[in-house]
Amino acid sequence: MGPITGLATIATALTVILVVAGLAVVVLTLAVVVPALRETRGARLARQVSIPRWYLHPATSH
Template structure:
């Protein structure tokens, strides 16, 4: 019975590790992908132009 108990412990540990890592990866994907998908074309264009234009800053003359 020793080897069966050891294998079940390893299997349970691997299962929970996979679940936790899956949740972490899904959370990171949502944190990175969702903001990118919700940006409009105008926002992307403004950000591409320059940082002051994106943040609506006026240059100091």
């Protein structure tokens, strides 16, 4: 197989690379964003400041 010299070959290769890279970005974005959106505020707060879940229950704030 010779070197890539034709404009059509270069354009095709760049298009394929662009599509594959775009799909990779979309998949990685969904893999990070969707779980982050599903997480509740209470879970984030409990993890961030290490407060036990039972302590955050509203019944304990009397």
